[in-house]
Amino acid sequence: MLFYHFLWTFVGGPLLAGCRIYKSPRLMERLACRLPRVSIKPNCIWVHALSVGEVISAIPLVRRVSGEYPDKDLVFSATTVQGLDLARKELDGMARAILAMPLDFWWATVRMIRYLKPRVFLLIETDLWPGLLSLLRAKGVESLLINGRISEGTFKTYKRAPFLARRLFRDLGFCMMQTEQDRERLLHIGVPAQKVVAVGNIKFDRTWAPMETQEKAYWINLFGLSQHTIVWVAGSTHGEESEQILDVFFNLQEGYPNLVLILAPRKIEESRRLFDLVRARGRSCVLRSQANGDVHRPDVIILDSVGELGRIYGIGHISFVGGSLIPFGGHNLLEPAS
Structure with missing residues (x-):
């Protein structure tokens, strides 16, 4: 991981200097230079979704988790602007803070982790960042993949470099996949069987109000x-x-x-x-x-x-x-x- 973080220094360093000069709001968010002015209780629950589809999948989970653990702050992050907009609309009142996921630049991820001090990290479906996951593990934070899926195209890529693919999943404590096929694909590239299980798609848990x-x-x-x-x-x-x-x-x-x-x-x-x-x-x-x-x-x-x-x-x-x-x-x- 040291080499991975070293490479990100060459990318993140100039970006960090650029955002301080040009004051780009979006870039400042992605580099964790602009964090919400909200106090977060230590040992919070951090839920992350990539974009709109993953946010929709996360909604029933967030509702259940916030109800089961009312004494814990729940923080939600998304990568895309559209995902953030939907999260702010749908999760208002359930999430203590909704913020952009930083780039996997070690400076930004360390800053985010220090700000949140999470107890657990719940990753919805996809958007694996090995730098973030390794830093969370080093801090003793449990990371879980929820509603995981491996598309046919992604599986073909993983099979070309199974060692690197396994590395992506190494720092996840548990992988809860949508289907048995998704589970088998992870086993095929060498992810240990004891940390992979097929549990179904949480999108089926969402309630759909009929149109009046x-x-x-x-x-x-x-x-x-x-x-x-x-x-x-x-x-x-x-x-x-x-x-x-x-x-x-x-x-x-x-x-x-x-x-x-x-x-x-x-x-x-x-x-x-x-x-x-x-x-x-x-x-x-x-x-x-x-x-x-x-x-x-x-x-x-x-x-x-x-x-x-x-x-x-x-x-x-x-x-x-x-x-x-x-x-x-x-x-x-x-x-x-x-």
Whole structure:
């Protein structure tokens, strides 16, 4: 690990100097230069999720843990901006602090650990940082992988360098995987069997509130729809997958003029590009952030918000879950199914 930390010094050192000069808020967060002005009780419970999908998976766990251990402070971190936004929306009142996960630069991770003084670190699904995990272990902090998964692509990479792959999991005390296949993949690369178990997917533990008439009317009015509108919701689409959906939609709309597409790209930053693409095709389009209920029914609605897709599936007559037209594996089918 000394060599790993040494390499990060060459990357983190200039970044640290740069953030002090240019005062970039995001970079300051990722280097743990800007920490919340909140006092955290020692021996807190630290839960980490990479992005939106992992945050959604973590919600039932956070609710259960905060209820079981009310005397412990629970701190939640996420890596992406979208994940942080969703965590602040969904976990308000349950987490003592919500903050950005720092880069695996030893200076930043040591600073974070000293600030939190955690008793246990719960990692949701993925986002393994060997530097952080080794430093936590050196401090006597137990690290657990919750809802772990190993995709086909990741497994192929692990098999090319099983020694390095095992090193990623060495400092985890226990790995609770989603499926027996995930468990077998860890065993295949040499992770000790006594620290790996298949326990199922915690996404199934989330409660899904049915959409009431009043809420449905709110969304329909907001987007300028009507009772005759056929709504197709395409969620969590990736890159060119969004364009494929648009091509199919444009063809379908010729035979079904009442058809409207609500498109939710996986990366919100793609929203403006997709908006321009739709307009260039001569179709009407509105961004969710601009919808105010005072618009004529558009052809396409681009969802450029975080945490609303699960509810918007409720007004759809047809649903498509992204990640399934590309070699990704697909996203959570439970959202539209609920």
